[in-house]
Amino acid sequence: MITARKLNVSYAVLIAATVATWLIGEWWASHAVILPVMAAMLVLTFIKCRLVILDFMALRPVKSFWRVLVIGWVAVVLGLISLAYLISLN
Amino acid sequence: MSTTLTAPAPDAPSAPPGDLAIWFFILAELLAFAVFFAAYAFARANNVELFDEMQRTLDRDSGALNTVLLITASWCVARAVHRVTEDNAPGHAARWLLGGIACGGGFLVVKVVEYAHVFGEGITLSTNTFYMFYISLTFFHFMHVILGMVILTVLWAQTRKGLYGPGNANGLESGAAYWHMVDLVWIVLFPLVYVMR
Numbered sequence: 001m002i003t004a005r006k007l008n009v010s011y012a013v014l015i016a017a018t019v020a021t022w023l024i025g026e027w028w029a030s031h032a033v034i035l036p037v038m039a040a041m042l043v044l045t046f047i048k049c050r051l052v053i054l055d056f057m058a059l060r061p062v063k064s065f066w067r068v069l070v071i072g073w074v075a076v077v078l079g080l081i082s083l084a085y086l087i088s089l090n
Numbered sequence: 091m092s093t094t095l096t097a098p099a100p101d102a103p104s105a106p107p108g109d110l111a112i113w114f115f116i117l118a119e120l121l122a123f124a125v126f127f128a129a130y131a132f133a134r135a136n137n138v139e140l141f142d143e144m145q146r147t148l149d150r151d152s153g154a155l156n157t158v159l160l161i162t163a164s165w166c167v168a169r170a171v172h173r174v175t176e177d178n179a180p181g182h183a184a185r186w187l188l189g190g191i192a193c194g195g196g197f198l199v200v201k202v203v204e205y206a207h208v209f210g211e212g213i214t215l216s217t218n219t220f221y222m223f224y225i226s227l228t229f230f231h232f233m234h235v236i237l238g239m240v241i242l243t244v245l246w247a248q249t250r251k252g253l254y255g256p257g258n259a260n261g262l263e264s265g266a267a268y269w270h271m272v273d274l275v276w277i278v279l280f281p282l283v284y285v286m287r
């Protein structure tokens with residue numbers, strides 16, 4: 001069971017990660033692409049998606065097939081975005 | 091990550107909350123957005139200067155505000171489901187749903203203001219490749235938010251009537267899952283279109 005406290009903690013983390021994404025965006029707007037910053041952005045996005053999937057969509061207590069399927073979607077999408085950005089650097 | 095790979099309890103439900111059909115619908119929607127996101131990223135790889143220059147014209151603050159609004163709406167909806175399924179408190183759940191509807195409405199208002207600015211500048215789908223993607227991708231998502239708002243409003247009315255309770259929340263859980271999908275897609279869309287350069 002996902003408790004109300006767990007939902008609140010996930011919400012707080014999601015908001016903090018969104019503020020971090022916005023701050024990185026502010027900095028990034030006046031700087032060239034740096035791979036560690038790109039990686040940080042992708043990790044933040046993955047963490048946010050994972051929290052929504054596990055706690056808000058309530059897939060945490062469900063058998064792993066569904067978690068793997070939806071979190072796998074996030075991994076594939078972020079992987080394709082990473083690949084495209086790496087290509088653009090060359 | 092460990093939680094993802096950890097085996098669930100032996101009595102873990104085999105299906106996700108809500109109707110199984112809504113999950114097939116959600117997976118189909120996620121596939122469509124995945125194609126859209128990949129197309130954007132690879133189109134950008136061939137037009138880096140154009141995409142970076144055009145991205146500067148977007149209002150990143152609006153995008154961040156909309157992320158906060160959608161996440162807050164999702165949290166409200168998750169709390170509403172929890173209130174019904176764990177506490178059997180439909181009155182409280184209806185108020186949480188109302189909070190979710192208010193935040194979803196806030197998202198639509200911010201987006202309409204953003205569109206008014208963009209279209210006021212004379213920008214259209216044919217202005218350039220970046221704006222073709224920006225308008226079509228965000229508008230595709232915008233339509234999903236509108237549908238989500240309709241669903242939340244119906245859920246709110248039904249929850250107020252006390253139609254849902256523990257063991258009888260399939261409709262509520264199905265609608266909530268759809269709304270969280272809308273939130274999930276925006277969480278990827280915001281950094282991709284507004285931030286990454």
